[in-house]
Amino acid sequence: MYQSASSYRNNLTLILSLFLFAGCASSPKQCPRDRIKIAQDFPCQEVEPRKQPIRYLILHHTAASLPSSIQMLQGKGETNKVGIHYLVCNQPQHQVYRFAPEHLATSHAGKSAWRQDQSLNQSSVGIEIVNLDGNLNPYPPSQIAQIIALCQEIIIRYKIDPTHVLAHSDISIGRKKDPGSLFPWKELAEAGIGAWPDEADIQKFQTLYAKKLPDKKEIVGQLIDYGYRPFDSSEMSMKLTIEAFQRHFRGKKVDGEIDVETASMVSALHTKYCQALPSTAKN
Numbered sequence: 001m002y003q004s005a006s007s008y009r010n011n012l013t014l015i016l017s018l019f020l021f022a023g024c025a026s027s028p029k030q031c032p033r034d035r036i037k038i039a040q041d042f043p044c045q046e047v048e049p050r051k052q053p054i055r056y057l058i059l060h061h062t063a064a065s066l067p068s069s070i071q072m073l074q075g076k077g078e079t080n081k082v083g084i085h086y087l088v089c090n091q092p093q094h095q096v097y098r099f100a101p102e103h104l105a106t107s108h109a110g111k112s113a114w115r116q117d118q119s120l121n122q123s124s125v126g127i128e129i130v131n132l133d134g135n136l137n138p139y140p141p142s143q144i145a146q147i148i149a150l151c152q153e154i155i156i157r158y159k160i161d162p163t164h165v166l167a168h169s170d171i172s173i174g175r176k177k178d179p180g181s182l183f184p185w186k187e188l189a190e191a192g193i194g195a196w197p198d199e200a201d202i203q204k205f206q207t208l209y210a211k212k213l214p215d216k217k218e219i220v221g222q223l224i225d226y227g228y229r230p231f232d233s234s235e236m237s238m239k240l241t242i243e244a245f246q247r248h249f250r251g252k253k254v255d256g257e258i259d260v261e262t263a264s265m266v267s268a269l270h271t272k273y274c275q276a277l278p279s280t281a282k283n
């Protein structure tokens with residue numbers, strides 16, 4: 001029987017999927033999914049059918065204790081209704097709890113934007129991390145190890161671009177500050193999770209900018225190129241955009257000011273992730 005090219009591809013994809021699935025079943029140690037050890041499933045009310053493919057991974061801190069976080073993420077909070085896919089605990093074992101399967105979208109991002117995308121709930125997987133405030137309380141290494149394992153597994157499965165692994169504060173400028181300036185994004189980048197500028201590029205720009213700092217608008221323009229979406233063109237919006245960048249990439253000083261280190265890191269990031277791409281490929 002005649003088989004169109006697309007149906008042939010579909011059949012081939014199905015066969016490959018079955019093969020891969022069988023491979024996971026027969027050799028569990030090689031299946032990345034097995035790296036997620038779900039300690040417990042909880043029902044989450046704040047879900048809806050997913051209408052877009054998953055292209056983002058968004059990280060949060062809960063700003064609540066573990067019991068309160070579990071209550072809140074089940075939709076039992078007294079104030080705002082939130083949902084999530086995974087919660088990484090702050091207990092000694094740092095277990096992972098699941099609140100919703102990934103084929104459903106959850107309401108964790110709220111009003112948000114990155115590049116051409118708005119309201120990222122539909123295109124993202126969300127991870128909440130138990131920490132009262134990631135701008136004040138460091139994340140224990142054992143909790144970070146669990147987060148790294150969870151993120152690696154999700155990124156591999158959906159082929160998520162490094163520039164699409166983001167903090168809530170990156171996509172909701174001026175509205176959110178989580179997972180905070182103490183979250184170790186550099187350590188995650190070294191484990192293959194998310195973006196980070198090259199040291200050689202940072203050094204190059206530091207030499208250049210030590211002589212003359214670039215204009216604030218030029219640096220904010222590079223941040224917009226990279227993906228940040230200020231809410232308008234005001235001074236306040238520019239300051240909050242720089243703060244969002246600093247909270248992710250230069251957490252030791254988050255003041256919204258352009259200094260040599262901040263400008264150098266922005267330009268190094270722009271060099272690595274923006275200049276090599278045609279504009280149509282940036283999304």
Ligand SMILES: [Zn+2]
Nearest residue numbers: 060061168178
């Ligand atoms: Zn958040």
